[in-house]
Structures are given as structure tokens and as C-alpha cells.
Amino acid sequence: MADDALSSVNSLVSSLNASINNAVEAIKKSQSNQAVGDVKEFSKTVKKSALTTAGGATDIGVISKNTTRLNVASTLAPNDKVDFYKFKVVTSGELTMGQVGDDGVHVQLMNRLGRVMADSDPKAGDNYTAFKKLQAGNLSVDKGDYTLRVTRDKGQSDKDPKNYAMQLVMGNYSQDYDTVAKQPAKGDTGLTLTTGQQAMLDGLNQAIGSMNSIPTGQTGTQKLMGSFSLFV
Secondary structure, eight states: OHHHHHHHHHHHHHHHHHHHHHHHHHHHHHOOOOEEEEEEEEEEEEEOOSOOSGGGOEEEEEEOTTTEEEEEEEEEOTTOOOEEEEEEEOSOEEEEEEEEESTTEEEEEEETTOOEEEESOTTSTHHHHHHHHHHHTOEEEOSEEEEEEEEEOTTOOTTSOEEEEEEEESSOEEEEEEEEEEOOOTTOOOOOOOHHHHHHHHHHHHHHHHHHHSOSSOOHHHHHHHGGGGGO
């Protein structure tokens, strides 16, 4: 039974990886932007943050006009409500975004202040018009930091996984960057300690260790004298 379960899991993982790879290749072929010279290709596989805010966005790279193209592929797993991706634009120009994957995926482009600039929801008015421009390569953007927010369309069940891949480019490109974003590690809270917080935690752990090493059955004076080591 255990072997059957493991085989089933391995099969699911293999199918997911194949789906992601196919999505990336499909989106590359669908774009009209041209490669310049011998394209240098780079790829990375990362784990998404467990945070469900833009602060936990996965970094997918830098957009430079006529230089870089960014590709990202992932899955909204069951009960995974939102994914965030951040990227930096270093040259102003007209941005193009392509998208492939399962139906029912909702994509929004936001600026560094969190304002929605383009929205794939047909009911989003001007933001939907901007999204169509983004797909056609006619959306002008300034230099700066941007975020992609990926959710399910309204009415889609949170229990249904959604595979998707997106691509960003400005003009032509000579460097191609692929990011495969997998689910957060089990038990990951998405919270990262600062250097000061980590030092404090290390100090507390050391103090607890010292307290555990203090012999029991001592007088009050002996215990106090022994506890001085906590502050050394």
C-alpha cells in the first residue's frame, strides 16, 4: 500500500512538472517578440513564500528593453488562494505579457504602491482595457517595481488546482529567464527573522540551555550565582 501511495505521488509530481514545462514552451512560441543573436537561457526552481501578501512575492527578475524576457510557471494548489510575483523594469517602454494554462486564472498587474494597473477580469473596466493592451504589447510602463497577483476567477473552487505560466518582455530579447515556482515547504510560515530578531532568538535559546544546566536543589543564593552565566 505504501509503495502504491508513493508511486501515485511520484506520478502526480511528474505530471505537474510536464505540465509546467509544456506551458513555458507554449508561451514562448506564442509570442511574436524576436530573439536577437544567440539567446542565453537561465532557469531556477524556487519555493513560493507561505505569505499571502505582496510582501511574500517571488522575485522573477528584471525587464530590460530589447534584452531580457521573463517566464514563470506555477500552480495554484488546492486551498492556495493567491500567488504574487515581483519584477523590476529598468527601461521605460511598452510591456508585453503572455499567459497560458488552465481556465479560470485571474491575473492583475500592480505598481509598487499596490495599485492595479491591468486586470484580466472582463468586468474590470479600464483595467481590463489596459490588460488587453498588455497582451498586445501596447501598455506603456515606467521604470520601477511591479507585482503580478494570480488568483482564481470568481466562482472557481479553491479545491481545484490551476496550472499557469506567464511571460513578460519589452521588445526583443537576448536573455531568457525561466522561473518554476513550487509550493512552500511544509511548515513554512513565510516569516523571515531580521538579523536582530535572529540574534535575540539565539540568545534566548542559549539562555534556556543555561537554565536547563543549572543544578536543582540549590539555595536561592547558589541558584542566583549560577544564573549569572545567562548574561555573559
